[in-house]
Amino acid sequence: PLRAKHDERSLVFADLTADEYLQVQKYVLKQKDLQISTNQITKPSENFLMLIDLSVPKKAEVLAYLDGKGKKPTREASVVVHFGTKGYIREYVVGPLPNPTSMTDVTVEKYKGTLPIKSRLVTIGEYALLFTFLEQQVFSKLPKLMKESFGVEPGKTLNAFEQMPRGVRAGDRKTWVGFFRDMSGMYIHPVGFEVLLNHESLNASQWRVEKVFYNGEYLNSVAELEKAYNSGKVKKIVYEEPQDYGSLKPRTRPLQLGPQQFYAEGKRFSVQGNHVLYLDWSFAFGLSSLTGMRVFDVRFKGERIVYELSVQEAMSVYGSVTPGMMLTKFLDSSIGIGRFAHELARGVDCPYEATYIDSYRYIDAPGPVRFRNSICVFEHNMGQPLRRHFSDFFHNSYGGMVNSALVFRTITAIGNYDYMWDFIFYQSGTVEAKVHATGYISSSYLVDGNLRHGHQVARNVLGNMHTHFVNFKVDLDVVGVRNFFQTKDMEFVDTPLPWMPDHKAMIPQLVEKQLKTEQEAALRYGTKMPRYLHIASNQTNRWGHQRSYRLQVFSFTGDHLPESQAEERSMSWARYKVAITKHKDSEQTSSSLYNQNGIWTPAVDFSQFIQDNESIEDQDLVAWVTAGFLHIPHAEDIPNTVTVGNGGGVLLRPHNYFDEDPSIHSADSVYIAPG
Amino acid sequence: PLRAKHDERSLVFADLTADEYLQVQKYVLKQKDLQISTNQITKPSENFLMLIDLSVPKKAEVLAYLDGKGKKPTREASVVVHFGTKGYIREYVVGPLPNPTSMTDVTVEKYKGTLPIKSRLVTIGEYALLFTFLEQQVFSKLPKLMKESFGVEPGKTLNAFEQMPRGVRAGDRKTWVGFFRDMSGMYIHPVGFEVLLNHESLNASQWRVEKVFYNGEYLNSVAELEKAYNSGKVKKIVYEEPQDYGSLKPRTRPLQLGPQQFYAEGKRFSVQGNHVLYLDWSFAFGLSSLTGMRVFDVRFKGERIVYELSVQEAMSVYGSVTPGMMLTKFLDSSIGIGRFAHELARGVDCPYEATYIDSYRYIDAPGPVRFRNSICVFEHNMGQPLRRHFSDFFHNSYGGMVNSALVFRTITAIGNYDYMWDFIFYQSGTVEAKVHATGYISSSYLVDGNLRHGHQVARNVLGNMHTHFVNFKVDLDVVGVRNFFQTKDMEFVDTPLPWMPDHKAMIPQLVEKQLKTEQEAALRYGTKMPRYLHIASNQTNRWGHQRSYRLQVFSFTGDHLPESQAEERSMSWARYKVAITKHKDSEQTSSSLYNQNGIWTPAVDFSQFIQDNESIEDQDLVAWVTAGFLHIPHAEDIPNTVTVGNGGGVLLRPHNYFDEDPSIHSADSVYIAPG
Ligand SMILES: [Ca+2]
Ligand SMILES: [Ca+2]
Ligand SMILES: [Ca+2]
Ligand SMILES: [Ca+2]
Numbered sequence A, B: 001p002l003r004a005k006h007d008e009r010s011l012v013f014a015d016l017t018a019d020e021y022l023q024v025q026k027y028v029l030k031q032k033d034l035q036i037s038t039n040q041i042t043k044p045s046e047n048f049l050m051l052i053d054l055s056v057p058k059k060a061e062v063l064a065y066l067d068g069k070g071k072k073p074t075r076e077a078s079v080v081v082h083f084g085t086k087g088y089i090r091e092y093v094v095g096p097l098p099n100p101t102s103m104t105d106v107t108v109e110k111y112k113g114t115l116p117i118k119s120r121l122v123t124i125g126e127y128a129l130l131f132t133f134l135e136q137q138v139f140s141k142l143p144k145l146m147k148e149s150f151g152v153e154p155g156k157t158l159n160a161f162e163q164m165p166r167g168v169r170a171g172d173r174k175t176w177v178g179f180f181r182d183m184s185g186m187y188i189h190p191v192g193f194e195v196l197l198n199h200e201s202l203n204a205s206q207w208r209v210e211k212v213f214y215n216g217e218y219l220n221s222v223a224e225l226e227k228a229y230n231s232g233k234v235k236k237i238v239y240e241e242p243q244d245y246g247s248l249k250p251r252t253r254p255l256q257l258g259p260q261q262f263y264a265e266g267k268r269f270s271v272q273g274n275h276v277l278y279l280d281w282s283f284a285f286g287l288s289s290l291t292g293m294r295v296f297d298v299r300f301k302g303e304r305i306v307y308e309l310s311v312q313e314a315m316s317v318y319g320s321v322t323p324g325m326m327l328t329k330f331l332d333s334s335i336g337i338g339r340f341a342h343e344l345a346r347g348v349d350c351p352y353e354a355t356y357i358d359s360y361r362y363i364d365a366p367g368p369v370r371f372r373n374s375i376c377v378f379e380h381n382m383g384q385p386l387r388r389h390f391s392d393f394f395h396n397s398y399g400g401m402v403n404s405a406l407v408f409r410t411i412t413a414i415g416n417y418d419y420m421w422d423f424i425f426y427q428s429g430t431v432e433a434k435v436h437a438t439g440y441i442s443s444s445y446l447v448d449g450n451l452r453h454g455h456q457v458a459r460n461v462l463g464n465m466h467t468h469f470v471n472f473k474v475d476l477d478v479v480g481v482r483n484f485f486q487t488k489d490m491e492f493v494d495t496p497l498p499w500m501p502d503h504k505a506m507i508p509q510l511v512e513k514q515l516k517t518e519q520e521a522a523l524r525y526g527t528k529m530p531r532y533l534h535i536a537s538n539q540t541n542r543w544g545h546q547r548s549y550r551l552q553v554f555s556f557t558g559d560h561l562p563e564s565q566a567e568e569r570s571m572s573w574a575r576y577k578v579a580i581t582k583h584k585d586s587e588q589t590s591s592s593l594y595n596q597n598g599i600w601t602p603a604v605d606f607s608q609f610i611q612d613n614e615s616i617e618d619q620d621l622v623a624w625v626t627a628g629f630l631h632i633p634h635a636e637d638i639p640n641t642v643t644v645g646n647g648g649g650v651l652l653r654p655h656n657y658f659d660e661d662p663s664i665h666s667a668d669s670v671y672i673a674p675g
């Protein structure tokens, strides 16, 4: 039995429906003068309707509407068009839905400048040309080498995996493409052959190979490689039948089913549209094709606690001596994180009994695509008490309750890696956001010097070390939007004992501070920082303390890229474990679709959000939280990295927000008195 | 269907049976000249058989036996006797069981000195006298005050809760006893009245009240308080009917059962005696009355990985302006951690379907006591994949497996706090040791200045800030006992790009080190330390890398007590996140039964283990791991602290130990190919 009712107002946060995508597409195509194509293999030199996504309405308008003080915000779409004919990218807001009447160019407003066409992601249209190029200009020119070194004969092929960024300076679009065996888990089957492909031109006939890397040596062209190979001037790779160590096929037969979870009396949560109810919790959700999973208007017992909790970015920096991976800095939201939220496997990715939700996306496709069962929601028995006490002094009794919590999950398989994103809602009023990594590591061919960058994990394969950094946006609204950023910690103070003042002892004292500006509140990794971080209201609880939520970050990050590097500004959020900014609708995300391919002139540089060093006293605050882990691959990453220990996240915990632990009112409470 | 067989040799690690306790007790009592009593209310001035516990056999003997190269080690008991008549404590080894023929005094060998009787814990016999003393010398002398201030009339009472250490210097046994309302959760019902009780004398008639604390003021005696109270010279506490906020009784009726876990095809683990089998895992277990839960001879696929994984100590340091808690530094193993492993509530503390195991203990009792269902073992579906990959590039497929793992658990309710201890065995070859805290916080009366030490959590109640530090012993044996301590981390190195040498970039490199001495390998909290810590063998895996297990510590500790404090040496293990020592049978525990009440002259000072700075190259290594969290209590700690976010622990992860992820061979693997 649900205690609350679903609220249709949550639909202001809902992803666009299949119909809405089509309404937008139709309206865009009506602008004949723009000559926009929706053909999936549109060429870079043409104009392509790349993305349609929800344009998240302004916070003030949404709050007015949710709180019954304003009308429903206009429903609008955000549209990205690659103008190959013009050499730029444009972003539009199209609305109102369902019958759009305008298409407004918001590029300059949003990014304070134009977006050069080279900042675009590589579309399926461009990939089609790239693969053709590789076949015609590389593979087919080296039949002998391909056969002798890689066992590639007619009907067989090598697979390509690109490294990013595509070059070393603004204007570059030169991609090292590594080749991998055409087997399961190709990412751990590098063959020792890479080419540097210059695809700066919008005209594919201008593309060229600028360098070739073969078995540790650099050559200037495919022809040069062919010559060197035939004349024995390069050390040859001799094909050996590969072992199928990347396969995920079971190696044993199922023996006996493991533990399963079931709802003996039905589900205690409900999903209607994009609104979820679970015991005292309610929230709206969405799945951005770019940034991924997000929830809005998270309420506990009817009171809004979080306005927005969302994934922002997943970044990795790699080390290698091989040329592609040497430079690799992946910024996944520029490829699309939510885009890769595929169907979840029932009973593995989420429990059998979970509720599975479809999502619809429009990205790099001729129309909206349905992704079946791409989100799951389930209540889970965590296998431990949320709280308990056993008493046999003076009073004999037992009280406790099991920790059952709601999990909201997507898993995004972005190339080699699978990130599992969880938002968890506990009965104690705590929300957790966390990510775990699994899937295949990225690897390189084991050439001289490469062991300085990782460990060998298979024959001729190096698992390259890399960092995982993930950024979350945490827009807590603690008793309204006007909040303060507080820190708490301890310090030992030498104190005379009142009953024997000649004796002193070091006694822990509470140290509370309020950080008042964005720059004070930008807490860098690697620096000493207070142990408790709070978003607080100036309203107090029953005991006179400021009501607050505490941010507790779980993270095992390695070093962040030094700021001396040109690419760093594109990922400047990763400098900070937690940074607090004054909320702005114009600072919606800490990264952007263009940060990967325009990495040297980032469309969004998070550090600019705090550059103006605004006051964060009595303001609407947003916390940007970075978590992650250093990954030094090892043999046990083959075939897949395991989730255990490979993750990070943040707990949002009530701290004097309530007058007591709200879970004491849970119907799951158990009490045993001596019989 | 189990893949392996139980091994009776695990019994060398088994706790003593009820029969064995009685065999030892009988033999001890036969030594008539020692005049030892087993009466539970033996007076401090008499001799008391306080403890019988397993004497853990020497590692070399056990290994020889387990590996089929030696005979079964002699079964022996460790016995603690308080000699009130002599003024000292003695420890004996009694054996061999079942028919003891000797009782050897090992005190000096074990502690390099004698144990003064003042270092003893307070037995039930002493508590009986203390409570009588309080009734006769305090409560009954203040009838008017007790009634007016605390509502205590005939038939009602206040409860006592002691603070430790008992004084400020060696030789002290002066305890601040605080008084609490006789209600559920008395720990959060302080009344503002404390007395400093000198109970140094073994003769209770010599005991005396040395100071009195009432409503923030100090007085020299109960009589002085009475006088001051009656003459209006102290500010009176006026009794008000308390609210029952400490009750754990459900406040609502059960609505609908939450998710439950079940074994559709039966349990995949088996417990026989003290031996557990679970898929590829096996281990022996025990429960020390003092240190608590421990496992030995942990094997994966038949290969020993951990010789011993055990809880060592749980320590807390408090801050307050009230006299008792001002000095409080609790060292729980001196009271007994395992001792308080009480019955687990089925369906709350562990899932309904768990296997529950009884334990038998002999501590501060006239005979062995059975603790029903005090350990639980269960396999749990963690509600997430252990690994998975979804592929739609080049190859379309899905492979994964759910994370089902075995949990081995006790929960020890040591006064106010309940610590949940978990050892978890994952199918990827990882073992986790962790602890979460729940139960009642310790609190003090809200007097002037006390808000510097915590937050108000109820009417007139301060939740005092404190640290939680927990120490684990992790005796990994990686491919045998001869191991090395390695660290790994990353560093950015400015590197010219081979294909364009005029351009440099900062590239992550692997930094590997071997730490060669105990002092190098004592990694202090608050210092920069390498991110990866490994116990390694010089044997290599298939790819030529040293086989190792990695220690990944999860911790949120506050500051450790400064070393300037006399009490610090008794808890010196807490200086280090991880410290590595050369294994010695004589360095079995990092703390002792006497560290609390002999805190200024600790029987075990962990820092001495590394004082000799032995080589840790090619030696049997033991890792001592400290985890914990800073606790600033808040309203949501009422009535109980929740487990979520309040814990710490360590993961022991294979790192090049295997040639690939062992979970790939799990029968739980799932693979889906396009249909
Ligand atoms: Ca700003
Ligand atoms: Ca906010
Ligand atoms: Ca030593
Ligand atoms: Ca060892």
Ligand SMILES: [Cu+2]
Binding pocket: A437, A441, A466, A468, A631, A641
């Ligand atoms: Cu990784």
Ligand SMILES: [Cu+2]
Binding pocket: B437, B441, B466, B468, B631, B641
């Ligand atoms: Cu605590």
